Amino acid sequence: MAWPAGGTRxxxxxxxxxxxPSAAATTSCRHSWKNWTLCSKNAGTPxxxxxxxxxxxxxxxxxxxxxxxxxxAEVVSHKLLVRAGFIRKLTSxxxxxxxxxxxxxxxxxxxxxxxMTRAGAQEILMPTVQPGDLWKETGRWEFYGKELxxxxxxxxxxxxxxxxxxxxxxxxxxxxxxxxxxxxxxxxQIQTKFRDEIxxxxxxxxxxxxxxxxxxxxxMNEEGADKSYWAMHGAYTRIFSRLGLTFRxxxxxxxxxxxxxxxxxxxxxxxxxxxxxxxxxxxxxxNLEKAQVKAAPAIPAxxxxxxxxxxxxxxxxxxxxxxxFLKVSPAAIVKTLLFxxxxxxxxxxxxxxxELNEIKLKNHLNVATLALALPEVVAAVTGAPVGFAGPVxxxxxxxxxxxxxxxxxxxxxxxxxxxxxxxHVDLARDLDPAMVAHADLRMITAEDPCPACGGAVRxxxxxxxxxxxxxxxxxxxxMDAKFxxxxxxxxxxxxxxxxxxxxxxxxxxxxxxxDADGITFPPPVSxxxxxxxxxxxxxxxxxxxxxxxxxxxxxxRIDALxxxxxxxxxxxxxxxxxxxxxxxLVVGGKALARGVVEAKNRRTGEKTELPVENFLHxxxxxxxxxxxxxxx
RNA sequence: CGGAGCGUAGCGCAGCCUGGUAGCGCACCUGCCUUGGGAGCAGGGGGUCGCACGUUCGAAUCGUGUCGCUCCGACCA
Numbered sequence: 001m002a003w004p005a006g007g008t009r010x011x012x013x014x015x016x017x018x019x020x021p022s023a024a025a026t027t028s029c030r031h032s033w034k035n036w037t038l039c040s041k042n043a044g045t046p047x048x049x050x051x052x053x054x055x056x057x058x059x060x061x062x063x064x065x066x067x068x069x070x071x072x073a074e075v076v077s078h079k080l081l082v083r084a085g086f087i088r089k090l091t092s093x094x095x096x097x098x099x100x101x102x103x104x105x106x107x108x109x110x111x112x113x114x115x116m117t118r119a120g121a122q123e124i125l126m127p128t129v130q131p132g133d134l135w136k137e138t139g140r141w142e143f144y145g146k147e148l149x150x151x152x153x154x155x156x157x158x159x160x161x162x163x164x165x166x167x168x169x170x171x172x173x174x175x176x177x178x179x180x181x182x183x184x185x186x187x188x189q190i191q192t193k194f195r196d197e198i199x200x201x202x203x204x205x206x207x208x209x210x211x212x213x214x215x216x217x218x219x220m221n222e223e224g225a226d227k228s229y230w231a232m233h234g235a236y237t238r239i240f241s242r243l244g245l246t247f248r249x250x251x252x253x254x255x256x257x258x259x260x261x262x263x264x265x266x267x268x269x270x271x272x273x274x275x276x277x278x279x280x281x282x283x284x285x286x287n288l289e290k291a292q293v294k295a296a297p298a299i300p301a302x303x304x305x306x307x308x309x310x311x312x313x314x315x316x317x318x319x320x321x322x323x324x325f326l327k328v329s330p331a332a333i334v335k336t337l338l339f340x341x342x343x344x345x346x347x348x349x350x351x352x353x354x355e356l357n358e359i360k361l362k363n364h365l366n367v368a369t370l371a372l373a374l375p376e377v378v379a380a381v382t383g384a385p386v387g388f389a390g391p392v393x394x395x396x397x398x399x400x401x402x403x404x405x406x407x408x409x410x411x412x413x414x415x416x417x418x419x420x421x422x423x424h425v426d427l428a429r430d431l432d433p434a435m436v437a438h439a440d441l442r443m444i445t446a447e448d449p450c451p452a453c454g455g456a457v458r459x460x461x462x463x464x465x466x467x468x469x470x471x472x473x474x475x476x477x478x479m480d481a482k483f484x485x486x487x488x489x490x491x492x493x494x495x496x497x498x499x500x501x502x503x504x505x506x507x508x509x510x511x512x513x514x515d516a517d518g519i520t521f522p523p524p525v526s527x528x529x530x531x532x533x534x535x536x537x538x539x540x541x542x543x544x545x546x547x548x549x550x551x552x553x554x555x556x557r558i559d560a561l562x563x564x565x566x567x568x569x570x571x572x573x574x575x576x577x578x579x580x581x582x583x584x585l586v587v588g589g590k591a592l593a594r595g596v597v598e599a600k601n602r603r604t605g606e607k608t609e610l611p612v613e614n615f616l617h618x619x620x621x622x623x624x625x626x627x628x629x630x631x632x
Numbered sequence: 633c634g635g636a637g638c639g640u641a642g643c644g645c646a647g648c649c650u651g652g653u654a655g656c657g658c659a660c661c662u663g664c665c666u667u668g669g670g671a672g673c674a675g676g677g678g679g680u681c682g683c684a685c686g687u688u689c690g691a692a693u694c695g696u697g698u699c700g701c702u703c704c705g706a707c708c709a
Contacts, residue, residue, distance in 0.1 A: 067658060067670065068644050072702055082643095092701065147708070164709070198633085198707050212709085254709095264709090273708095371706085467709055499709060537667045570669040577669090588668060598668090 056528065058563040058575075062099055065575050075271045077510035078203025080519050084579045086506075093200025093208035100579065101506065103527035105211060108505050109190050111242050111524060112213050119235035121186040121215050126168045128192060132158025134167035138478040143368075149196045161194035166475050166497060169216040173493070174481035180220045183483060183493065184228055188215030190502060202271070204507040205463065211503040217496040218476075220485060225494040229261070229470050232498040236265050236466045243505065244522025244630050246512060248462065250276045251286040253359050254469060261470035265500075266462030269511040276462045277444050281455030288459070289359040291444040294451040295403050304410030306424040308392065314419040317387030319352040322421060326412065329353070334411045334425070336389040338373040338381065338396070341365050345373055345381055347394055349427075350402040352412075354442040364400060364439045382416040390414030390422055392430050401427060402441040463508040464501070471495040510580075513603075519580025520603045522630050528561040529623075531581040533572045535588040536564075546587035549597065549615060556616060558623075577602065583626050585610075585619075601626050 062085075069079035070089075081087045086101035097105060113123065132150065135141035140148075141158075149161045162168065169187060177185060193212045200208050217228035233249065240247045245267050252264040264287055266276050278285035286292070316322040323330045333352030338345060339361065346365065350356045362370040378386050381395040390413035391399050405411070411425040427436075448457050475481070476492040485491050506525070513520045523529055530553055534546030546562065553560040561581065563572045569588070576584050586598040596609040599622050610618040 064642085064659095065670095066643060071638090071644070074703085089701095145708085193709095195709080199703095199705095201703090206708090214709095252709095262709095464709075469709085497709090501709085535668065539667095568667055568669090568671065570667090570671080573669045575670080586668080590668080 056561045058561065058565050061561070063575075063579070064098070065578055073203065075202045075205065075507075075511065076514055077205065077271075077507040080510055080514060080578070080580075081203055081507070084519060087204065093197060093206070095204060095207060095209075097503075100527045104506055104521070104525055105502060107525055107527070108243065108502050109211075109213070112190065112239055112500055112502065115235045115239045115242070116188050116213070116215060118238075119186075119231045121188045121217075121232075121235075123189060124187050125189050125191060126162070126165050126172075128162050128194065130160055130162045130165075130168055132160055134171055134479075135160060138167055138475060140167070147195045147197065149194055163193055163195040164497075164499075165189070165214055166216065166471070166495075167479070170475045170479045170481050170495070173218055174476075174479060177218065177481075177493070178483055180483055180485045184217060184219045184224050186215055186217040186228060186232075188213060188498075202507070204503050205271075205511075206273070207503070210501060213500040213502055215498040217498070218481070218493040219496075220483065220491070220493070222494060225470060225472075225496060229468060229496050232468050232496065233263060236468065236498070236500070239500065240265055240267070240465065243509065243524050244513075245465070245505070245509060247465070248276060248278055248285045248460075250278070250462075251290050252467065253287065253290045253363070263468050264462075264464050265466030265468075267465050267505075267508040267512060268460055269463050269508060270461055271511050272461035272463040274462050274464055275459055277457050277459050279450035279453060279455045280458060282450060282453040284450050284452035286444075288443060289357060291457075292451045293403070293440050293442060293444050294449050294454070295440070304424055304426070306410075308425050308430055309423045310415050310417075310420050311423050312419060313388075313421045316419075316421075322412065323352065326421070328412065332410070332412055334391075334405060334408070334413045334427070336391055336394070336414055338378050338389055339370055340373050340377065341370050342367040344398075345377060345396050347389070347391055347396050347399045348402075348441055349391060349399065349405060350442045351404060354402065354404070354445075356402075356441055357443045360439070360441050361400065364437075364441070382414070384414070384417050388414040388416060388418060388420060390416050390425075391427070392416070392422060392425060397435060399431060399436050400441060401436060401438050403438050404442065406438050463504065463511065465505050465508050466498075466500045468498045469496060471497055514580075517574075518578035521580040521582055523582045523627060526581050527579075528581045529559040530583040530585060531561050531563060531576045531579070532585045532587060533563045533569075533576055535569045535572070535586060537589070539589050542587060542589050542592055545592055545612070549585065549587060549612075552616060553619075582630075583623065601629060604629055 064085045066083045066085070069083050073079040073082060081101065084100065086098055086104070087095045088098065089095055116123070132141055135144070135148070148163055151159055153159055173185065177183065190211065190213045192209060194209050197206060197208050200206055204210070215232065217225070217232070219225040219228055237249065247265055247267045249263050249265050252262045254262045266272070266274060275288040276285060277288055277291040311326070313322055313325050316325045319330050319333050319335060322333055330352040335350050335352050337348045337350070337356055339348060348356055348361050358370060375386050378389060382389045392413065393416055405427060407428055409426040411427060413422050413425050415422045444457060446457055446459050449455065450457050472494060473492050474495070476495055481493050482490050483493060509522065509525050510519050513522060532546055532550040532553070534543055536543035536546065543564070546564070550560050550562040563576065565572070580602060582602050584600040584602060586600065588598070591598055591609065592612070595612050597612060599608045599610050600606070608622055610622060
């Protein structure tokens with residue numbers, strides 16, 4: 001733990017706290033964090049160093065801004081976070097949060113806390129280091145994969161760094177909660193998580209160590225669990241709205257967390273790693289990997305009754321090559337993809353111009369692992385090199401066909417021999433019905449109708465910042481978390497889990513709010529509300545006025561930062577724009593001579609003059625205007 | 633884990649091919665000057681060239697190994 005400079009560490013017996021200067025002192029002292037004193041007369045009164053009294057000056061703050069971005073930064077948020085002096089990389093996927101970032105993260109956490117509490121959740125803090133035994137109970141010690149960083153202590157016992165806390169929280173609750181009277185219960189924490197990502201990237205967007213808010217609900221019945229779920233869904237909607245983010249809640253796959261119902265909260269941004277599909281007309285929205293495709297009505301095309309026929313297609317491996325060679329549209333071709341599903345080789349068929357959705361196939365097959373079959377396996381089951389697989393005569397046990405191809409005739413498929421395809425294939429006629437199944441297997445496209453209302457589907461990129469899951473009994477059964485109901489009957493608790501990527505929100509917020517000059521923070525996320533730029537030069541009077549206005553703001557609980565550096569104006573303007581504080585007050589000699597200071601809205605670039613006389617009133621009117629530009 | 637690339641001053645990079653004891657821009661320090669959009673001049677500090685071994689009279693430069701980082705892919709709340 002680092003302590004502010006300029007004082008000594010308290011002794012454990014003196015119950016004093018670190019304090020900002022008292023109200024009386026604010027007019028005379030230097031207001032730097034270096035001047036905090038050990039305040040013993042406030043013993044017992046918590047004095048938070050990041051409260052409004054925390055006086056912030058650029059000369060004292062550690063904000064190492066850079067003119068150039070580091071070479072390894074790919075996305076804007078990463079570049080700007082480094083350039084604006086918010087973060088520094090320690091090692092791959094692991095970052096130090098400097099004062100600016102930490103302040104912004106605390107602002108985010110505050111909003112998260114308030115809304116979680118409003119929704120009835122209670123804050124706790126669980127350990128980062130977790131015993132392996134708990135993970136063995138749920139089977140995830142084996143199942144979770146290499147993302148789970150495992151290690152041993154000096155006694156050779158298994159431990160891991162927590163990537164999530166279902167095991168710990170369930171262990172906690174099963175030991176204490178015994179009666180339905182103690183339910184429902186919702187516990188949350190804001191804490192550092194570690195996931196040993198295969199390939200960390202994009203700065204804070206996909207780090208290995210990151211800050212996450214995770215909450216876990218325990219209910220006595222389905223009805224209660226649903227209530228808990230939707231309470232969290234509502235809280236999340238409030239949180240992301242308050243933070244000024246443009247987002248959508250989408251239906252999502254449950255992934256390795258398991259369970260049966262889930263929504264993701266996606267911040268809309270070009271650099272998002274996920275694609276979401278949503279409807280123009282209704283409120284349907286889903287992650288692309290989850291978005292179901294509405295079964296289309298049967299196509300009234302005349303059936304092709306010609307027998308299947310082999311045609312030579314030398315060197316044509318891909319759908320495009322075959323289509324070009326045979327002079328047909330890719331839609332006339334049927335793609336045969338071979339997968340290794342928990343060791344069983346299965347074939348999946350989709351139209352040539354479609355993209356298979358592996359998540360759908362995996363869920364349909366209900367298997368733990370699914371991967372494209374290796375070339376040698378393909379050769380073994382087809383008798384041909386990769387590129388010529390077809391369903392007819394294939395040596396596999398199961399063929400899953402996309403619903404769109406049900407009853408299709410006149411298909412072009414691979415012939416299971418090198419450089420050849422089959423024409424006039426009738427999937428119903430030419431395949432053994434015993435091994436065929438139909439399912440929704442393909443990705444939805446912008447041409448498909450909305451599965452809910454039939455409206456138009458739109459696709460967009462998103463960054464996942466929140467995820468709510470209904471877990472059901474998965475963990476409570478595995479770990480035997482039981483309670484006695486009204487009838488005195490033992491039952492397992494019904495759980496839900498709810499995550500928010502706090503540090504990822506900071507990155508996502510910047511992806512969504514930046515311009516050529518730097519970050520344009522929404523006020524609720526910004527490390528400071530107002531930047532006061534003192535363009536004093538050698539003019540003591542200007543410096544004094546800047547200081548005065550700045551103190552006035554601080555004393556009125558407005559989070560202000562004073563740029564009191566002996567820098568030229570240009571440097572201060574550039575840094576202020578880069579850091580992205582939503583409101584800038586420019587205190588300069590010429591304007592001051594006319595009795596005004598300049599106010600700039602960082603987001604719109606709009607400049608206004610505010611009178612120094614009765615400043616606070618003019619400022620609050622202007623401030624409201626800046627706030628309003630974020631709500632429209 | 634497969635493919636590719638990069639490690640030279642705090643940051644961004646050149647030098648490497650063709651071996652001869654390290655340089656540029658930004659940042660930093662001192663002085664002068666300047667003060668409304670990353671000023672100018674002068675002077676200055678800072679690098680065992682990722683690490684190890686090898687080749688050589690001599691290695692940032694060539695070879696081998698190793699560690700770290702990045703990108704593409706596979707993977708992933």
